[in-house]
Amino acid sequence: MNRAAAPAPSPSRGRLRPAGSLRIPAHRASSATLAGAYPFLAGSPCTTGALVGVDAMTGGPFCFDPWALYAAGELTNPNAVLAGVIGQGKSALAKSLAVRAIASGRRVYVPGDPKGEWSPVAETVDGVVVRLGPGLPTRLNPLDAHGAARDMAHGPRLRLLAALAELTLRRELRPAEREGLEAAITSVEIRPDPTLSDAVEALAPGTADDGRDLYFALRRLVRGDLAGMFDGPSTQVLDHAAPMTVLDLSGLGSDDDALAVATACASSWLEHAIATGTAKRWVIYDEAWRLMRSVPLVRRMQAQWKLSRAYGIANLLVLHRLSDLDAVGRAGSEARALAEGLLADCSTRIVYRQESDQLDLTRTALGLSTAERDVLTALPRGTGLWKMPRRTHVVHHHLSAAELALFDTDAAMRGTP
Known part of the structure; x- marks a missing residue:
């Protein structure tokens, strides 16, 4: 028995097109509600403070000033944490935040620079570099009260x-x-x-x-091995008018114990001076993963975090990855709780690219949503997720040619002279 040939498919119908219409009930919600499902849909522009770069979602400028945003009620405190794998540009971001804030009358303190990378930055902006190390002439008295009662x-x-x-x-x-x-x-x-x-x-x-x-x-x-640095009267007087003060600890080498002791002494000397000043200041802890191995030092840092609003300072903690917390102590320990407390007291969380095995830990430690977490493995160099209490942005950090030459920490790896 012959059967009629099947009609040829219409050119207008693709093979993957469903036979019937897909009927989904319409849903209407405010942009604030939709932002909970996908936080980048309705972010309002952040134009307060120094220019950082371009908002990847809107193409508009992205600016940042923790003091102004705190005054506007956008932040619960001025502190920030910056995390990202090596080579993604987080050090360049920290330095540009510092240098650009100086133009707004802010001051910058780096209480411990283990690699000496901040010294040329301070010298470029007419700041002060205090070099500490065995055999060097500088002494800081950590008990110096700077005139306090x-x-x-x-x-x-x-x-x-x-x-x-x-x-x-x-x-x-x-x-x-x-x-x-x-x-x-x-x-x-x-x-x-x-x-x-x-x-x-x-x-x-x-x-x-x-x-x-x-x-x-x-x-x-x-x-002992730290003699000559902190055992006598200070040979250095802190200049409150200096735009940037860097305590260069590169002379200590790779000894983490010596670095922790020296940072505690140097930051104490700095704290007394901070308490007597009036200008708004960034206090930047670069390579903080080395410092967070020391529980007593983390405890001191936490005390400074708590006083940030009283002192008018904004602390910036720079890490590689959130698993650096494992070096402090196991989950549930007092040491781990102290380190996690530092992160909790950072109202701004800036995350550069993370490896896939770090995503869940990063999400938990920084309070990210699933959508925010999923962005982290795809971020190109120089681009970060900025998480604040009421807003989230993906930001392309822009550097001028002069800034790039000054902030570049990868020249040796690329063979750049």
């Missing part, structure tokens, strides 16, 4: 010495040791400008052994 200086001095002792002992102080430390500080504060050497001398062990470990731990800064 004795009762105001006592607490910070005690906290600093406790942190230094815990760093070198690699454990928390015992109650008897804390009492001995406070007695030593109290005894030397009768002098107008007590030094670390004075405090160590006051701790010299006698018949009791309660302070013996404490004494030998702190003596390292006076007679």
Whole structure:
């Protein structure tokens, strides 16, 4: 039996076209609601502060100033964290944020520069570079109160010495040791400008052994490998009018323990000066993954984070990846909680490209949505996700030719002279 031939398919019908119409009920929502499902749909422009680059979603300019955004209610605090794998341009972003903020009357402090990369930047903007290291002539007295009253200086001095002792002992102080430390500080504060050497001398062990470990731990800064940097009166006076001050610690090499001790001392010297100033300041912790291995130093940094609004400062924490937190302590430990507290106190989270195995940890640590997390593996060099409490942007960071030459940290790898 013959069958009629099937009609030829119409040219207007593609083979993948469904036979019937796809009927989906219409849905209407505000742009604010839709932004929860895909946060880049309805982002309002961010035009407050220094120009950073171009918003990838709108093509418009993207600007940033943490103090102005805080005053406008956009941020809950002025602190920021910047994370990204090596070679994606996060150091260039940190330096351009600092340099461009100077044009608005801001000041910049870098309390620890382990590679010496910030020194040429400071010199270019007529800033101050303080170089610390064995054999160098500069000394900073971490007990220097910069003219503050004795009762105001006592607490910070005690906290600093406790942190230094815990760093070198690699454990928390015992109650008897804390009492001995406070007695030593109290005894030397009768002098107008007590030094670390004075405090160590006051701790010299006698018949009791309660302070013996404490004494030998702190003596390292006076007679050990860190001698000559923090054991006498300061040879450097902080210039509040300087647009940028960098404490260059590249002379310490790759010794992370020495770097942590030196950063604690240098940041203490800087904190006393910050408390007496009035200008808005960026305080930038570059290569922070090295510092976050030290619990006492993280504890000191957290205290500074909490005082950021009172001091008028914005802290910037620069990391490679969020798994750097694993070096601080296991999940659920006090040390890990301290480090995560630093991130929680950063109202602005800037994330450059992350490897795929880092995505879930990054999402959890920084409070990203699924859509925001999925963007991270596709970000090109120089482009970052900017997460703020009420807005999210993908931003192409733009550098001038002069900035590129000054901020470039990959010249040696590319063979660029």
